Amino acid sequence: MNASKRVLPGFGLSLGISLFFISLIILLPITGLFIRAAGMGWEQFWLVVSDPRVVAAYRITGLAALAASLFNCGFGLLMAWVLVRYDFPGRRVLDALMDLPFALPTAVAGITLATLFAESGWYGGWLAELGIEVAYTPLGIIVAMAFTSVPFVVRTVQPVLEELSPEDEEAAMSLGASDFTVFRRILLPALWPAVVTGGALSFARSLGEYGAVIFIAGNSPYISEVISLMIFVRLEEYDFPAASAIAAVVLTVSLLLLLGINIWQERYLKRLHGG
């Protein structure tokens, strides 16, 4: 791997194109935002990002994203398990459906979920009888976030489950341990890093979700307004500095999450492949 240094052609060309593209499309705009936000001065920046309505939006977004990713940790683990361990008619269709939330545009997901959960909708009417209101409440935000981030946990756990060697498991089973004990003692320790990775990805995605959320959320200030919408509201008021300041906070959190997930993944991949 190290001897083959620069035998292949195209190093300069691909480095040039990649750097040019990444700088122009990714780095320059991000730098621009941070410089804009820094330009407004610390005091004003703090005033904007600690506005009570904005703080409420951070809280709502964070809590809803947490709930949605916890749901997906459970649902994702179940789906990965069923898709890898069992063979049954319709398994391929089920597997393909897992990617639907990534393939379906968020605005379409948004109006569909809003229609399903509205009081006149297929689910809404039935839930209303139980006294549960989803559409136009914070619960709706959780539903939308959970929907859009379904694939993350399934797709991170699936390959790990497929590659799991059966020896330990079979040995424990033949020694008479119960399914639940073997799952908890042998399978879960092997699977949880993947579940955490998927959950974190799902959380990061949910924090920024906009299209799917706004149709079902109701968007009342202090109650069901997510942070992406907050940025949008400031933009529509032509308050560019405020929008930039809030966006800078959101972007910083996203970048730190991305960094954290990358470091975590590297560590656990190393451990997995015997580092």
Next chain:
Amino acid sequence: MAARHHRRVGDGPMVRRTLITLAITLTGLLLLMPLVLIFVQAFADGWAGYIGNILNEYTLHAIGLTLFVALLTVPLNLVFGVFLAWLVTRFRFPGRKLLATLIDIPFAVSPVVAGLLFLLLYGRNGWVGDWLGQYDIELMFAWPGILMVTVFVTCPFVARELIPLMQQQGGEEEEAGVVLGASGWQLFRRVTFPNIRWALLYGVILTNARAVGEFGAVSVVSGSIRSETNTLPLQVELLYQDYNIVGAFTASSLLAGIALMTLIAKTVIEWRQSHH
């Protein structure tokens, strides 16, 4: 599957049946029903109503703009993705890992923030926008702005599909090609491309699906001028807010159709790969 002699967790018929039923029920409620609802609503006024809604002047224009943007985005990100994957998997150099991380940024950024990034830089008060304004060039609230944010949002897809595959395949075949005197282009066309074509195709399909469906970022930079800068997802929003529910779901059904084709393509490609 070969006959298994050892019992594994969850092999019992009760557990098995319960888990499968639970999985199917939850997937049905959470994923399948929304899909069904889109088409039921779209055809609420029958075929004639459906066709009529699609032939709506603004919807037709939105379809055109959406296809136009996707048609430009896909080749741009295809070229970029291939070069980046080649760079990251075939050479070792300082900063290689950083580059592979940077490419993930668009996945982590909220679509609204993504739109704002471009609005700030290329909008009327932005550094670049200000300078271009002197020459009467406006990028924001027009199709170039939509194209830029779409490229941003979709640029990781091709690279992310190619990098793990090319890493796993290694560069030996290509090195053999170099020794045999192949030029760079010949190398790509004869050696690399046949090995990566399915991943490449899937990357393109994903890029296309996301390019066609991007909503948040586009909605920041478009200004949503009817029949000028309205893409299909924005048109869905507009119709929905006008209480034209059937119209909104008709437009949605086109996007859902593309999503379904994406899922089918993925299944077929995976099936092909596992049978090679």
